Amino acid sequence: MNIQKLKDEAKRAIGRKEVTHLIGYQKGSYGFRISPIFIETKEELDRLTFSPLCSLSLVNYLTIEGKPAQVQSEEEKKSKAKKVAIFVRGCDSRALNQIIAEKGLSRESLYIIGIPCKGVIDLKKIEAQFPNVVDPAEVVEENGKYIITINDQTHEVPKEELIADTCKVCQYPTPLTYNKLLGDKLEGNPANYDDIQKLEEKTPEEKWSFWQNQLDRCIRCYACKNSCPLCYCDGCILDKLTPQWVRRSVDTNENLMFHVTRAFHLAGRCVSCGECERVCPVGIPLMKLNRKMEKDVKELFDFEAGKDPEVKPLLNTFNIEDPDDFVL
């Protein structure tokens, strides 16, 4: 990724009259960390960056605090109302498409700068391999390797060792929606659900024991829910008190209720960006739940979330041909 090209494009974007601000990436406060940045003036543009360390999704920041303020009336659309500029990777663009299809955001309120993404680094993996790095580190990808520079020393690590698991099976590395695309389109991987198939082959007892072991350690910090670009409801069912669908007690049952509810609410909506699993402070493999739903949705309804903003969301549609042999 040519950073100068990225900055030039960002400059053009915030130079547009209708663009209020731009959401991008900047280097974080230490080591391998990356932080979101919200840019309103040209003076801040120099802080923009993009690298394989940019593992966080920025889409969430369009709808956070339960106010998808970017939903516009017809009049506003006509009067060229304000836009937010945002950098998106392939998965992020699918999240936007899905939200637009659900009428959570209007396409006209966004100025999308697409980044064809070769996959991002799993922070947990790189920090385990290079512990205690405080000074800012640089990472670039070259010929299937990550070139990592820490305090002027460079290290080469095969991409396979550090890339996030989600990115290993990414089918859509190139954004599907954009106003500008930075760089050439990339080929996606073929669909691969081997890991999910392995889980499916387990007996109910084995599955229960696997998930119990994983979900028992959940501390219900709700980082998975809050970081998910598709969790943008204004008021969440999990916060409801009357009735209280999920109790505040943290135990196997309530944790299961929380995670199953979360996964169900993402059925036909999850775009496999992997944010939930990335942010989990106790390492619960949440993508296994999401990918199981994704696989079922694909097999049963031949549907993939976020491919086209004009296609109605799966659960808003009914087709007489829909399979129903699972209905009791």
Next chain:
Amino acid sequence: MDSYILQKEKLNNFLDSLKEYEIWAPVQKDATTLFEVIRDFQNISLDLNHQPIISKSAVFPQTEPLFTFDNDAAIKETSPKEEKDTIVFGIRPCDARSFKLLDPVFEGDFPDPYYLTRRNKTALIGIACNEPFPNCFCTSIDGNPFSKEGLDLLFTSLNDSFYIEVITDKGKTIIDKASSHLTQAKAEDTKEKEQLAKASEGKIKRQINLDGIKEKLAAIFEHAIWDKFSSKCIGCGICTYSCPTCYCFDMQDESSARKGRRVRTWDSCMFAEYTLHASGHNPRPTRTERLRNRIYHKFKFNIDNFGVPSCVGCGRCIALCPVNVDLIEILSTIKEAE
């Protein structure tokens, strides 16, 4: 008090002689190391390269039933007196100090029997941090990686052995039960431990001078920096739940048709629901007010009420934050804010 040497290969024998206690220790679960009740000593992970999280659960559990009730019988209180004597083994010095900050809260105007009973029955066996983590800044908050404050015993990992310092009578009682596995420490062991302590303190890279932070905060309640820092916060509870000094809780009734219970569960000031009134009004309506409150509580209100900040400089909120909200960066900016 005395110092002893325990060969690392005899650690399980040492713990075996403490079978009458419920033992909590760090257990590695994939990439995470969590404190848990130990049933098999083989599971204990004393790997000094992993920062274990959430030691406070041993004394202040995330979910605590206070009493049960049903349609027929009277209310039945759960009694904390039935708790077993407990050891938290492998706790870091910063976490041990955090209990000193939790105590005055639960001892306050309304002494809390649940916390206090468990606290009195719990001994803390620390392990010194030979290798501080990138965000450790305990030395900026009156601590250090070998601090004994709040601990009953302190282990230091030498090459093949642990150097054990006895700090309190509670610690002495534990040592007496396991003395057959220990030898007296020699002068050279003490010297080695002191060298490690000095080296460790030197490895701490992040520092901040907190002099005058309370006064500074008092002057910048309405400042643009709060919007700046909160704009990237996603409002999850990671920082508060992983914080060893955060103690906020909620109490709720969980009932079905014929029976129920009242439970206390952790709560987080970073959740919108935390301050939501029954009327629907929320005095801290956005992330800005919530993040600001977290900083004010730790570095102003706690100093006002108890004389010390409510932070031990463990850096976990920084390390675990998914979007790089960095406490040290925030505090540094506050110091320089005009």
